[in-house]
Amino acid sequence: LTNHTIFVMNDYKQIWVPASFFFLYPFRKFIDKADLLIAVSHVAAEFIRHFTKSDKVVVVPNGVDINKFRIKDTSHNVHIEFLRDQRPKILFVGRLVYRKGVHILVEAMQHVIKRIPDAHLLVVGEGYMEKFLRVMIKSLGLERNIKLLGYVPEDILPYLYSVSDVFVFPSLLCESFGITLLEAMASGTPIVASNVGGVPEIIEDEVTGLLVKRGDDKELAEHIIKLLVDRRLANEIARNSLQVVKERYSWPVIVDRIEELYEKVAFRT
Incomplete structure (x- = not known):
């Protein structure tokens, strides 16, 4: 059984643990019967261990198709306006809901354009x-600086990552795992992300991205500007990210780990 998500409100365990018992009650029989529980991050593992034996839980992260997101030539997509213009591009990919913090990113853009007037989110x-x-x-x-694209088809998304100068992950509440972080890393796009949940398990500050305090629009803006201005740092982070995603999060690596665990469970039973 694989646990992909968590119901947490940062450090308020006195609230989320009892609440999770209520929400997870219908699934307890499946959790109890499972010989092995896979969590996609250590923070997700900590969550699920409240409801089962600790030794049944192992961590195997999500994976990403590196070849899909490593785009070298965008010339055949120049008919798409926002891929064609040369303004510095900041990218957000995710649901437009409170917990994802996109409104904080919009607030941060006020500060970004004071330093980089043509920045485009x-x-x-x-x-x-x-x-x-x-x-x-x-x-x-900010109409000139922010474009809401709505749904973008899967075949276009890799091109958006590849032409963007910075990817931002401004989540406010605990994330068990951010798949879009892996997509940005595989695309060679430097990242600014909130230091919440499982994010610091993926992003090492100043090495594979820049971590910021959640909800702080000024700090978020400062780090976005830092990557847009200091291209040597941005390129170094991009190289590090690509190396890490190849070594730890490519699907062949993840599949091998899952197969190994399945074999152990099969022999045990």
Whole structure:
């Protein structure tokens, strides 16, 4: 059994542990019967260990198709306007919901454009906050600097990553694992991410990305500007990220680990 998500509210265990017992009650019989529970991060493993024997839980992260996201030539997609212009590009990919923190990123853009007036934020995703974000963008006078793209087809997404100068992951609440982080790493796009949940298990600060305090729009802006201005640092982070994603998160590596665990369980039973 694989656990991909967690129900946590940062450090408020007195709230989320009892609440999780309630929400997970229908699934307890499956959890109890499982010989092995796979968690995608250590923070997810800590969560699931509240509901089962600790020795049944192992950590195997999600994987990514490196070849899909390593785009070297975008020339045949120049008909797409936001791929063609030469402005510095900042990318967000995720649901437009409060916990993903995209509104904090919009606030951060006010500070970014003071230093880099032509910076352009591309927001990929759908969600209940879309109308709110459109009003927010207009009220802040950021229509020229922020584009809400809505849903983007899977075959276009790798090109968006590849032409972006910075990828931002501004989540406010605990994330068990950020697959979009792996996609950005595989694309060679430097990352600025909130230091929450399983994110620091993927991103090493100043090595494979820059970590920021969640909800701090000014610090977020400072780190975005840092990567846009200091291209040597950005390129170094991109190289490190690509190396790490190949060694730890490519699908062949993950599949080998899962097969090894399945074989152990099969022989044990």
